[in-house]
Structures are given as structure tokens and as C-alpha cells.
Amino acid sequence: xxxxxxxxxxxxxxxxxxxxxxxxxxxxxxxxxxxxxxxxxxxxxxxxxxxxxxxxxxxxxxxxxxxxxxxxxxxxxxxxxxxxxxxxxxxxxxxxxxxxxxxxxxxxxxxxxxxxxxxxxxxxxxxxxxxxxxxxxxxxxxxxxxxxxxxxxxxxxxxxxxxxxxxxxxxxxxxxxxxxxxxxxxxxxxxxxxxxxxxxxxxxxxxxxxxxxxxxxxxxxxxxxxxxxxxxxxxxxxxxxxxxxxxxxxxxxxxxxxxxxxxxxxxxxxxxxxxxxxxxxxxxxxxxxxxxxxxxxxxxxxxxxxxxxxxxxxxxxxxxxxxxxxxxxxxxxxxxxxxxxxxxxxxxxxxxxxxxxxxxxxxxxxxxxxxxxxxxxxxxxxxxxxxxxxxxxxxxxxxxxxxxxxxxxxxxxxxxxxxxxxxxxxxxxxxxxxxxxxxxxxxxxxxxxxxxxxxxxxxxxxxxxxxxxxxxxxxxxxxxxxxxxxxxxxxxxxxxxxxxxxxxxxxxxxxxxxxxxxxxxxxxxxxxxxxxxxxxxxxxxxxxxxxxxxxxxxxxxxxxxxxxxxxxxxxxxxxxxxxxxxxxxxxxxxxxxxxxxxxxxxxxxxxxxxxxxxxxxxxxxxxxxxxxx
Amino acid sequence: xxxxxxxxxxxxxxxxxxxxxxxxxxxxxxxxxxxxxxxxxxxxxxxxxxxxxxxxxxxxxxxxxxxxxxxxxxxxxxxxxxxxxxxxxxxxxxxxxxxxxxxxxxxxxxxxxxxxxxxxxxxxxxxxxxxxxxxxxxxxxxxxxxxxxxxxxxxxxxxxxxxxxxxxxxxxxxxxxxxxxxxxxxxxxxxxxxxxxxxxxxxxxxxxxxxxxxxxxxxxxxxxxxxxxxxxxxxxx
Numbered sequence: 001x002x003x004x005x006x007x008x009x010x011x012x013x014x015x016x017x018x019x020x021x022x023x024x025x026x027x028x029x030x031x032x033x034x035x036x037x038x039x040x041x042x043x044x045x046x047x048x049x050x051x052x053x054x055x056x057x058x059x060x061x062x063x064x065x066x067x068x069x070x071x072x073x074x075x076x077x078x079x080x081x082x083x084x085x086x087x088x089x090x091x092x093x094x095x096x097x098x099x100x101x102x103x104x105x106x107x108x109x110x111x112x113x114x115x116x117x118x119x120x121x122x123x124x125x126x127x128x129x130x131x132x133x134x135x136x137x138x139x140x141x142x143x144x145x146x147x148x149x150x151x152x153x154x155x156x157x158x159x160x161x162x163x164x165x166x167x168x169x170x171x172x173x174x175x176x177x178x179x180x181x182x183x184x185x186x187x188x189x190x191x192x193x194x195x196x197x198x199x200x201x202x203x204x205x206x207x208x209x210x211x212x213x214x215x216x217x218x219x220x221x222x223x224x225x226x227x228x229x230x231x232x233x234x235x236x237x238x239x240x241x242x243x244x245x246x247x248x249x250x251x252x253x254x255x256x257x258x259x260x261x262x263x264x265x266x267x268x269x270x271x272x273x274x275x276x277x278x279x280x281x282x283x284x285x286x287x288x289x290x291x292x293x294x295x296x297x298x299x300x301x302x303x304x305x306x307x308x309x310x311x312x313x314x315x316x317x318x319x320x321x322x323x324x325x326x327x328x329x330x331x332x333x334x335x336x337x338x339x340x341x342x343x344x345x346x347x348x349x350x351x352x353x354x355x356x357x358x359x360x361x362x363x364x365x366x367x368x369x370x371x372x373x374x375x376x377x378x379x380x381x382x383x384x385x386x387x388x389x390x391x392x393x394x395x396x397x398x399x400x401x402x403x404x405x406x407x408x409x410x411x412x413x414x415x416x417x418x419x420x421x422x423x424x425x426x427x428x429x430x431x432x433x434x435x436x437x438x439x440x441x442x443x444x445x446x447x448x449x450x451x452x453x454x455x456x457x458x459x460x461x462x463x464x465x466x467x468x469x470x471x472x473x474x475x476x477x478x479x480x481x482x483x484x485x486x487x488x489x490x491x492x493x494x495x496x497x498x499x500x501x502x503x504x505x506x507x508x509x510x511x512x513x514x515x516x517x518x519x520x521x522x523x524x525x526x527x528x529x530x531x532x533x534x535x536x537x538x539x540x541x542x543x544x545x546x547x548x549x550x551x552x553x554x555x556x557x558x559x560x561x562x563x564x565x566x567x568x569x570x571x572x573x574x575x576x577x578x579x580x581x582x583x584x585x586x587x588x589x590x591x592x593x594x595x596x597x598x599x600x601x602x603x604x605x606x607x608x609x610x611x612x613x614x615x616x617x618x619x620x621x622x623x624x625x626x627x628x629x
Numbered sequence: 630x631x632x633x634x635x636x637x638x639x640x641x642x643x644x645x646x647x648x649x650x651x652x653x654x655x656x657x658x659x660x661x662x663x664x665x666x667x668x669x670x671x672x673x674x675x676x677x678x679x680x681x682x683x684x685x686x687x688x689x690x691x692x693x694x695x696x697x698x699x700x701x702x703x704x705x706x707x708x709x710x711x712x713x714x715x716x717x718x719x720x721x722x723x724x725x726x727x728x729x730x731x732x733x734x735x736x737x738x739x740x741x742x743x744x745x746x747x748x749x750x751x752x753x754x755x756x757x758x759x760x761x762x763x764x765x766x767x768x769x770x771x772x773x774x775x776x777x778x779x780x781x782x783x784x785x786x787x788x789x790x791x792x793x794x795x796x797x798x799x800x801x802x803x804x805x806x807x808x809x810x811x812x813x814x815x816x817x818x819x820x821x822x823x824x825x826x827x828x829x830x831x832x833x834x835x836x837x838x839x840x841x842x843x844x845x846x847x848x849x850x851x852x853x854x855x856x857x858x859x860x861x862x863x864x865x866x
Contacts, residue, residue, distance in 0.1 A: 007838050035705065035845060037845055059827060060827055101828075103828055103845060
């Protein structure tokens with residue numbers, strides 16, 4: 001190597017994919033570089049040209065176009081182009097033009113091929129399509145976190161401690177003592193074996209706390225059947241679930257014992273302490289202490305810890321699904337506690353109700369910069385004159401409390417304090433029937449968050465029933481889906497980044513990007529349309545995508561691409577919010593490109609491309625361009 | 630087109646005469662390789678960019694200590710055929726020039742004498758059109774260095790990117806502005822000339838880097854100001 005080419009080698013070694021190459025490979029490249037100057041406005045490669053080099057921009061700007069002339073990418077110092085052509089018969093696929101005076105380092109094809117064959121990282125970089133590169137990034141970051149890679153069965157140490165339902169409470173206590181466990185699974189082995197194997201022998205769970213509160217405190221005879229004091233609503237997980245799913249489940253249901261099933265039969269119990277060595281317990285602890293607060297003032301003080309909890313999760317490499325779930329559970333707990341306090345203050349409700357979370361909390365995708373979206377389902381016997389004053393006060397108590405705890409009022413007034421959003425079960429069904437049967441893009445524009453509803457407090461079953469109503473009605477209702485799809489196309493992603501600007505598809509530049517408005521929100525909208533089309537009961541976007549994959553309505557791999565895109569954009573958004581919190585800046589959803597690493601820019605561009613392709617597919621699949629009134 | 634140069638040299642005639650007159654075989658074969666025909670189009674010419682680092686600026690007293698060359702054409706600079714030699718000077722380096730080119734005494738201890746590389750250098754120059762930035766350095770130092778070793782000097786045509794840049798600046802100069810501001814102060818040094826064409830900043834005073842920088846500058850000057858179908862005779866001096 002001519003030491004004198006150091007100048008050029010130094011440049012290459014600062015830019016991917018060359019930065020990862022060993023010295024001898026860089027030497028080989030540097031020795032074979034050819035240099036070429038292009039004046040602003042002159043074409044570098046044209047469609048159909050025989051391509052002989054990989055191009056590295058030493059200085060200047062090059063624009064790459066799609067076949068139809070649409071801008072594909074704008075590149076500057078350190079960027080490369082031509083790799084796709086070199087890997088496909090050396091035909092120029094995307095033409096390129098210098099738009100500023102440009103100096104190019106040209107790496108001859110044979111040197112390119114040597115690098116491609118010998119260096120995996122180089123090959124990956126130049127070979128991968130947008131979606132594949134993002135896939136690699138997302139799975140790589142998941143691999144770095146035990147929570148997302150360890151299966152729950154690896155945590156199981158002992159067999160499931162079980163007891164038959166007809167045993168006495170005393171025998172259960174003796175068994176717990178002997179086996180040194182804090183919970184027993186109650187089985188019913190007398191159930192006839194069904195052919196469809198749908199029924200699990202697991203009928204309940206009893207914990208040492210149950211023995212304390214339900215037996216000793218009540219003075220119950222310990223010779224009663226254990227079945228009389230067990231909890232029948234058993235939250236369990238399949239043994240193939242990941243540790244982070246166990247964490248989310250425990251958070252979500254505020255439970256500390258999680259039976260693990262294999263083929264419907266219990267094979268063990270996971271306790272909160274098993275998870276603690278993976279997660280700092282921070283969010284689990286926070287959730288329990290929310291329920292112990294006795295006033296709004298106490299809750300407001302506690303709410304200050306939410307941001308710490310968030311930062312901690314991020315620093316522990318939690319994925320977007322975990323962060324979103326944990327934050328939603330925390331938000332939900334504040335709501336639940338506020339409702340309990342409201343009922344203490346106002347007395348019991350005159351008619352039953354169900355308090356709903358809408359939007360991001362309904363989807364388990366809440367972050368720290370969030371407003372409150374909520375509503376009330378009231379009993380069909382609700383009488384406005386007699387009962388509404390109570391619910392107005394209840395809503396005001398909860399919504400004001402939430403605002404004080406950092407969940408600001410909804411600017412669109414989608415809150416239970418708004419009389420429009422206090423409706424009876426029947427009225428809600430009519431309302432959704434109207435939205436679905438007679439779709440109108442304008443009316444639906446702000447209504448999309450209602451399709452992500454979740455019961456928080458009260459008659460939770462009503463929320464489930466309403467969800468089922470929606471799912472049944474929306475599925476195969478093509479006009480409604482077309483209308484929803486059309487609204488899902490309102491917000492589009494940018495093309496990518498150029499220098500310290502966000503580059504739009506028309507070549508215009510902006511100083512910053514709102515990653516929610518231009519990234520996660522349109523993805524969530526798009527996923528919702530597919531989910532409603534297949535009758536999915538899930539609300540979480542990742543879970544909806546799993547359902548979409550199972551339903552097979554998207555071309556192979558596309559739903560997984562959307563998952564990767566959502567994960568990556570969400571994580572950039574989450575990480576930058578965490579950085580803001582740590583720097584004691586008010587976090588928001590805006591990101592300035594100068595604060596993005598090259599790695600983030602590259603992957604964000606890939607994610608935006610996936611979103612853009614997904615929107616095009618949506619348009620075609622649901623005939624979203626049809627006319628509406 | 631470029632103003633015709635003060636006196637167009639008939640390089641083909643000069644080379645024919647030199648070939649007959651040269652006593653030394655190295656020079657005779659250099660001249661025998663000849664030159665491209667004076668009407669050859671610039672876009673078809675094979676150039677060789679060349680740069681020297683020297684112990685000072687006076688060819689009578691100072692010596693060459695490194696030579697960088699890189700062959701190129703209007704659309705490509707070929708690094709795989711680039712070369713740099715470090716050469717031992719006949720007199721001691723002075724400290725101030727070390728500061729400029731960064732070549733130290735220890736670098737030069739093992740370096741060969743100029744006589745050992747004349748053959749290699751001339752064979753790479755032969756048949757090509759030499760491109761330099763500020764021609765007196767390369768021309769006069771090489772002439773003197775060869776004359777000292779083999780008793781006969783060398784002449785060759787060059788394209789001088791600094792000279793070209795001066796002509797280009799003159800052509801674009803606004804006389805009113807010159808009058809207002811007391812004449813042009815635009816620099817035609819290598820780095821500043823390159824900036825005008827959006828070329829990147831390289832660390833100066835390394836012979837090969839400067840040769841590459843000069844080759845890129847000629848590509849840029851041609852792309853901006855001249856027709857690649859002009860004959861070489863309009864440019865060499």
C-alpha cells in the first residue's frame with residue numbers, strides 16, 4: 001500500500017460499509033479506486049448503462065431516481081450508490097445525477113465482488129433491501145436483551161405445585177409449607193376428557209395471601225374445600241412465551257403468580273421474583289404503590305416516578321411492546337385508583353358503568369408524552385336527568401386527577417367529561433353502527449381512536465362486548481374499510497434524511513420530523529384497517545400484526561416488515577424521549593436529524609419506505625380512492 | 630476557447646529533434662515514445678499528474694525529495710497506477726521545509742538517490758501529457774536533477790492547472806469590480822482553485838496527494854470551462 005493514499009483511506013474508514021473492514025481490505029480498495037468529477041447537473045449513470053463501479057461520494061450531492069423519474073434518494077458525502085446494479089447483472093436500475101459539483105471515488109466491480117465475498121458485514125450492507133436491513137437491526141437489538149430472547153420455560157425450576165379441588169384448606173397450607181411455595185394451582189381431574197382438548201384441568205389458584213385474607217381474617221373453617229377460597233380467574237401463559245410477555249402479563253393484571261401451561265396442563269409457576277432479575281421491578285413496584293395512595297395529591301407525587309420508570313426500561317433495552325405495555329399499565333392504574341377514590345368521595349354509582357381507555361392506552365402503546373382519551377359506557381337503564389350529575393362529577397374527578405398526574409387533557413375533548421362521550425351500551429352500539437354502516441371520512445377522521453377501546457374499571461365485560469360488536473360489524477364492510485383506509489393515508493412518511501434535514505418526497509427539506517405524526521401514527525392507522533378487515537380482537541398493534549400474519553392477507557413477509565418498522569420507529573422515538581428526560585428537557589415527538597446517528601437515519605429511511613409501500617398496498621387492497629359523500 | 634498561448638510550441642518537432650540529439654539512452658527512448666498528435670482531442674488524451682516536494686524553491690540550490698505521479702483521463706483518475714518516491718537530497722534538509730512536507734531526515738536516510746529512479750519515472754512519463762500545478766517547479770527541478778546525474782537535461786510539454794485557472798479567472802473577471810476593489814485578489818493556489826469547483830480539501834504538501842488533487846482539478850476545469858473535443862495543442866505549454 002502506498003502510504004501516500006492515506007488521505008483517501010482515512011476518508012473511507014469513516015463511512016459505512018468501509019468502517020468495518022479490516023486494514024488489508026481497505027488497502028485493496030484504496031489502491032484500486034478511480035476518481036471522477038461531475039459538474040452539477042450532469043448524469044453519473046443512466047438506465048441501461050453497463051455498470052462497472054460502486055460509487056462513493058467524496059464530496060457533492062447525487063440524486064438517485066426510480067425508473068419513472070420519482071426521487072428515490074438524495075445522497076451526500078460518504079454515501080454509496082450502484083450496489084444494487086452490481087448485484088444484478090451490472091445493469092443500471094436506478095439512474096443517478098450529480099446535483100452539485102461532485103467528486104466520486106469509483107470502486108471497480110471486481111474489487112467490489114471480492115469485498116462482497118470475503119466480508120459478511122460489507123455484503124449485508126450492500127445486499128440488503130430496505131426491509132431486510134431493518135429486520136436485521138431489529139432482531140439484533142432484541143438479541144441484546146435477555147427479556148426478549150429468553151423463553152419463559154427456562155425460568156421454571158420446579159414442577160407446578162398442585163392440589164385437587166376437593167382437598168381441604170388445611171391440607172393446602174401444609175402442602176405450601178412442605179414445598180416451600182407461595183401459591184398452589186387447583187386442579188379438577190374429574191373433568192371428562194374432551195376430544196377437542198379445549199378444557200384445562202386448571203380451575204383456580206390459591207396464594208398464601210388468599211389464606212390470610214379469605215380464611216384467617218374471615219375466620220373460615222380450614223376443613224372447607226380449597227375450591228371455596230381459590231381465585232377462579234387464572235391468568236396463565238404458554239410455556240413458549242418470552243420472559244417479557246410474562247412481565248407484561250404480570251403488570252397488566254397486577255398479579256405476582258403466573259401459571260405456565262404446556263398443552264393446557266400446568267407445568268410450573270412463574271413468580272414476580274423470577275422476573276425481577278431481568279427487570280428492575282421498577283414498573284411492577286410503581287404499579288403496586290399506585291393502589292396504596294389515598295389522595296390525588298399523593299398520586300401526583302407518585303406520578304413523578306413515571307418518567308424514571310420509563311427511562312429505566314429504556315436503559316434496560318426493553319422493546320417497544322414492553323415499554324408501551326408498561327406505560328399503559330401504569331396509566332391504567334392511575335385511572336383505576338382515581339376511580340376508586342372518586343367512588344369513595346361520591347358514593348356508589350346510581351347505575352353500573354364501564355370506564356374506557358381509548359387510543360394509545362387502549363392499544364397498550366402509551367409513552368410518556370401523552371394526553372388522556374377516555375369515555376364512559378353506562379347501563380341501559382341510565383336516566384340522564386336522574387343520573388348524569390353523578391357521572392359528570394365522576395368524570396371530572398378522574399380527568400382532573402389525570403391531568404394533574406401528567407396525562408394532559410385531550411385537545412379534541414374526547415374525554416368522559418364531555419357529555420357526548422357518556423353513552424349507554426345501546427347508544428354506543430348505535431354510534432358504532434352508524435360509523436361503520438354509513439361511513440364518512442370526515443366523521444371518522446377523529447373517531448379512529450374509538451376503535452382501540454379497552455375497559456379500565458367497572459363492568460369490563462361491556463367493553464369486551466362492544467369490541468366484539470365492532471369486530472363483527474366492521475369485518476367485510478368494504479365501504480367502511482375503504483373509508484378508514486383513506487383516512488389512514490392522510491399522514492405520510494418523509495423520504496429520508498439529507499444532511500441535517502428531513503427530505504420530503506418532492507425534494508423539499510424540513511428541519512425536524514414528528515416521529516409520531518409521520519411514523520408510528522400512520523403505521524398504527526394502517527395496521528388497524530387490516531386488523532378490522534380480518535376480525536382481529538387484538539388492540540395492540542404488534543398483536544394485531546400477529547393476527548394479520550396468521551390471516552395471511554398481506555403478501556409474504558410484509559406484515560413482519562411492518563412489525564420491524566413499527567418497532568424501530570417507536571424505539572427511536574422512545575430512546576430520544578428518554579434522552580430528553582435524562583437531560584431534563586421536556587420530551588416531545590419531534591426529532592432533529594442532527595440528533596440522529598447514521599445508523600438511525602439509515603434504518604429510519606428503510607422503515608419509512610416500508611410504511612410508504614404499506615400505504616400503497618392499503619390504497620389498492622381497500623380501494624381507498626373510491627368516492628365518499 | 631482559451632486565448633491562444635503566447636507562443637504555441639511545436640512539441641512534436643521539438644521531440645523529433647531531441648530524439649536525434651539525445652546522447653543518453655534513457656532520454657532518447659523517452660523522446661522516441663513521442664507525444665500524442667497535437668490535434669488529439671482532450672477527451673482522448675492520457676495524462677500524468679505530477680507533483681514534487683523539494684527542499685526549497687530555487688532549482689539551483691534545492692533538491693527534489695519526493696515525487697508523486699498518477700495517470701488519468703478526463704473521466705477517471707487511476708490510483709492503481711499511482712506512484713510516489715522519496716528521494717535522498719544531495720544537501721541537508723533544513724528544518725523549515727520539514728515543517729511543510731513532513732518528510733524527515735530519518736525518512737530520507739534509506740531513500741534512494743534520484744539516479745536510481747530516473748528510468749522508472751521516465752518510462753511512466755513517456756507518451757503521456759504531464760499535468761502540474763505551477764509548471765516551473767516540476768520542469769526546472771526535473772531538468773536540473775537529471776542533468777546533474779546523466780549530463781543532459783529534459784524538456785516536455787505540460788498542462789498547468791494554475792496557468793489555466795489564471796486564464797479562466799481573467800476571462801470571468803468583472804472589470805468594474807476590479808476597478809472598485811483594486812484588482813482581483815482571487816487565489817489560484819491549488820487548494821483555493823479546487824474550492825471553486827466544489828472539490829474537497831486534501832492535506833497539502835504530499836507529492837502524491839497533490840498530484841491527485843491536480844488531476845481532479847483539471848477534470849473540474851475541463852467540465853466547467855472547456856469543450857472536451859478541443860485539441861491538446863490549445864492547452865499544452
